């Protein structure tokens with residue numbers, strides 16, 4: 038972890054996570070020790086009980102989704118909800134999000150596991166949004182579950198590019214922020 042990233046305060050919920058050999062906190066969703074593979078059991082716990090996808094602790098304050106622009110346009114998310122502070126920490130330190138040139142390593146993964154990693158983040162558009170909502174719905178689709186929310190349930194939405202928040206009127210909706 039470089040100095041700049043080390044200066045970013047770690048959210049309280051994440052302090053209980055173990056460290057990987059590379060100095061990253063191991064997110065709760067990781068199955069075994071492979072950051073590329075998410076745990077199906079935890080996925081269901083997170084979306085049904087609102088447990089933070091990153092730190093694994095109970096979340097009642099607001100549900101934040103980290104997505105790319107396509108999901109924002111449709112008000113959907115594929116990855117489960119996080120605490121707002123955990124989501125914003127992730128967009129600042131996660132190597133897949135930080136480096137637009139980074140490609141998800143797919144060597145050694147089955148097609149199903151790659152699909153589980155959800156292609157929008159895998160394609161790495163270099164632009165990420167943290168959308169925080171009051172509530173969301175679980176919607177079954179032909180390719181699995183999708184999380185959806187109504188425009189009126191959005192508390193805040195911030196655009197992040199390479200670990201920096203970008204303020205522009207088109208991407209920000211803080212009007213309901215408490």
Ligand SMILES: [Zn+2]
Nearest residue numbers: 089092120123
């Ligand atoms: Zn959390």
